[in-house]
Amino acid sequence: MNHAPNQPESTFPEDTASDVQLNIVLSWTCDDPDPDDPIHYDVLLGTALDDLHTIVQTSDSRLEVTLNANTRYYWQILAHDSHEGEQISPVWSFTTLNRSPEISETVFPANNQENTNLDIYLSWECFDPDPADSLLYDIYFGTTAQPAVVRVDLTQTSYDPGLLMPNTKYYWKIHAKDSHDAIDVSPVFQFTTLNRSPNEASSPNPEHDAIRILLKTHLSWTGGDLDINDSVVYDIYFGKTQSELALLSSGQSMTEFYPENLQTNTSYYWQIISRDNHASETKGPIWKFKTIAPGFLSFESKQIDVFENQGSITIHVIRNNGNEGEIAVDFETIQDTAMPLIDYTPASGTLIFADGEQIKSFVVNIKDDYRFETNETLNLLLKNPTDQASLGFLNQAVLTIMNDPSDIKAGDIDGNNDVNLSDAILILKILSEFSVENPRQHADTNGDDRLDFYEVLYIFKLLMQ
Template identity: 30%
Template sequence: MKSTMLKKLSFLILFSVITVTTSLAATNESSCFLKIVAANDLAKTASVYIDGKLEGTLESGELTIFDLDVGNHLITLDGELIEKYELEVVFQSTYESKRIDLEANPGKRAVRITSEPSNAAIRIDKEWLEQTTPWQIILDVGKTYEIELFKELYGGKTQSLYIPDKGEIIILDVEIPKADPPLKPRPTYPIDKSVCPDEIVVELVWESLDNPLQYELQFDGKVYTTSFSNARFYKLERGKTYSWRVTAVNKYGMRTTSERYSFTVQENRGPEIAFVYPQNDSDDVFAEELILKWEVTDADGDSITCDVYFGDKPDSLEPVKSHTTSNEYIVKELQRGKPYYWKIVATDSYGEVSESLVYSFTTMANRPPIEPFNIIPEDGMENLPDCLTLEWDCTDPDNDNLTYAIYLGVDADSMNQIGETTNKNFVLNDLTRGTTHYWKIVVFDSFGAKTEGPLNTFITKANKPPVIDPSSEVFLKETDRDVFAELKWFCEDPDDKLLLYDVYLGVDTEPSLILSDHYLTTLTKEKLKFGTTYYWQIVAKDVHGGISKGPLWEFTTKNPPSYIPSDIVPKRVFVEKGSFTMGDTWGGGYGDEKPTHTVTFTYDFYIGKYETTFDEYDAFCDDTGRNKPDDEGWGRGQRPVMRVSWWDAIAYCNWLSEKEKLPKAYDTNGNLLDKDGIVTTDPSKVVGYRLPTEAEWEYAARGGNKSKGYKYSGSYKVDEVAWYVANSGGKTQEVGNKAPNELGLYDMSGNVWEWCSDWYNNTYYYNTPKTNPYNNSGSDRVIRGGSWGWGYSSPDARVARRRGNSPTSTDVNIGFRICRTVF
């Protein structure tokens, strides 16, 4: 046994000085004094000696000594309960005072421990010493110690020892009484020579009438130690006999062993097949897919696996499932009316095998479907539509999938199969109207058995021809060359069927056919003559041959205008007068697009449908001997003309006016001219061809009075309507290849910037006129619309975007389109 007590008690610090303080104070002229203070309770038991003379005690907690001489003094503390302590104090001058705080340590006394028998282990206050009896040890005085002696295989004894004070060695002689061995333990379970039914867990149990510290269990050739009176053993071997006994061991190591007991584990028992389905020799099994079922029990509770054998001959069954823990198996694709055989082989976890009988069953023979019922339409129903749904109910006694053949004809002897379905309905379309129809259903099951349904009839309702409203509408629109008319009529079919129309139009009362099988109730006819009466009529046709002829309608176009353009004038689009909000109506634009403001036009105008092309401009150059602009090698033709200055563009406009025998729109200084050749700032008074004003351009680009509010001309998506730097391939493209805007204008966004008549002013929107605006002063002319080489993020193609450029510039990005006021 190991102990640290001896080390603790071998070396003790007897006293320690806690505090020494010095001060100068005089009680009389030639003396020093000393105050001694007890620093702990043990010090209060001490007597104080100075230079060998008793001066008093520290019972009150302190002691003051007067009249000490200057020099060295030996201070001694001693007592019955404390260790003696000495300290030297030095006074250096008269009238000097000192204070000493002293802490006392317990006194020590030797104890010698002996025992009978000797060599007993020693434990003091719960700590074992490394030495055995006899042994001597130093202990603190004033304390009571619990001393225990222990002799293995003999006994032990515990007693108390009080150390009152310092003194001579104390002799502690202890006689250890001899202990009794433990009582013999008695096994109680399993009963000796019994059979144990459970090998998974066996619990051995015994009892003892005393309280030994532990047991040694001898079982199956091994020894196990436990402090409990039971022990469990798992997964024992079936059919094996085991022996066991228990030894009780008390705290002194004394031992007593029980009688030897034995038991035998139950031998393994095989599984038993207790139930099967279908029962043996069953002859009413219904299914092409059958679930074989069985129940297997095991008296030992073992896990069971089964092998399933199946076939159509009892002596040649095939394994279809091996080592399954399930109690069922699905067999599929059984034939109707045929015997089958099967068996189960069950194996437990110890390899014991049990085989069932060979069971048999016979599937039922196939049964045909029942006759269809709940038939719709009922037999003999009349006035039915030409599109209807046949419906019926049907079941199969074997729950087979059913297929239905539909027969239809106009007499009972000439019915033909018109369809086949697995649904219980069938849609008939486009039946002949006003006709008796014969029909029946023939149902087949998945094994070929069939049942024919009853013969039924129904009569469809007679056809009604379309009804044409006697009223019609004609909307006329004149261009500067011809007239176009939007014809509109109203017609309905009593049977709610699709109608087609033949349209007749001409200048006499027997108009000619101009369009056949038209499916709309509107038609736009272009290039009609001015000052002419037209007659028109429609014939409506339904899908069943019903025809209705409408009344003869007529309309008269206006008289021709005073001026009709020739073919050299580029195509134009009519822009009806109106009002709009001009400027950055979406936000995020440039400063010169603000503030937004309302602009009103009091006149209609025409604007070029396309940007002026190289072909059109080259004709002007050929006629006037003017130099043709460079095409950069990209091609001419229908690409927009470029590298033309503002002066070039108005020269083209004046040339057109001269060719068309109209007053010129510009003088040599670029001012607008009215019909009398007088300078004007009112575009509504200019007769000849010109460039659009900035306001006219934006109004037309937004779609005029048909505007849908697009950010680009005709779309919110720039790629749909504009050629710009991201999609142009680095050059102009032929006009008209992107989508038009609401008025049918092309390339108002992108391809080339377009010159306008106005001068540019970046603050013009702050004081612009509200009606027919035109800015007639500045240094740059307005360009609008963006171009093929601008707008990486597409902002230059916005309809609100404004820029100015020198009128003499011939940039590769700039072209134009024409405009003319309507008179």
């Protein structure tokens, strides 16, 4: 009589075991009351009670299998001998473990990277050995060595932190978790952002190629730095030729400069070099401007003549070597041998030249005393030019008041165009009778409106010379 095998018993994994590895050896025990009967086994395996199926037939009571992660398996052993005796085991179960995701250290930016751009995406690689698992990521990011969480449950392997601060060290790490809450935590990575160079100087004043610039102008420009926490200083180079610019100011923080001793009608070149507190420099373009040509102010002539009977004379002031801009100059008459209010009326004032105007005038009034006398002079003076104008070489002139040719010499009593003894005798003859009031002006030699003994003395004095 044949006896069926005994019921198989599980030895590994234990029934209802959990966290079972994915590569295991199923094992069981079974014997036969008939010692000489060989036993064969059908191994049934499935992921549901109603889905058990034979995966192998074997005479060994051990079977190596590869399983899926985080899966509940059901299995059973059907033992049968060579005489068709059979015995089936109960259905056992176990659950495989869930494998954690694995974050690679291949990240961007690379750990300890320097000069990182400010507009980057953080990116990383993560592998889950369980292909069916979905992954979520928590992002930790900041400027401290223990960065705070900034995003949770991100599904993609990249993150936009926004525009970063320049010249700053950042720290970040990733928490990866799968659909079964298995977690992997990356190390803390770090990188440093780049320092951006200062802005190139722009918006120059005076504008590039500007002309007619005043001598008391100031240079200004727009500078700064995109890195708002950076401080910026400026070096100013200046000169009359583009190839020979000299350093006028170094390391100044202001965006303006006042050049000194500019010359009229001259081209100047200038350049700004900007430097931040990280020693990064930016050279600006070379700009050019030309100063105004207001001109030189002079009298038309150094010697000016006028007859006293002309009544007045117009004095011309000439603007030479440039006529740009509105300028002004003061003028005045200065006493010399001619007496103010007797020989001329003093004159003073300001002449204003409009832009482009080259000549202005003023008038000196002359007084005629109808008396013969020697030439008399007064001085003319230009002073106080304004708005970059300069005085020319002829900024002083001499105005000569010449005697009226029709005047009779004082003392010429008889009217023969000469003063001699006959004039003295004539006066004595007149005085022998009486003194004469309101005489002819040419006979009143001392100007007291009388003809008396003083006129005789005057004539004798002339005769003795």
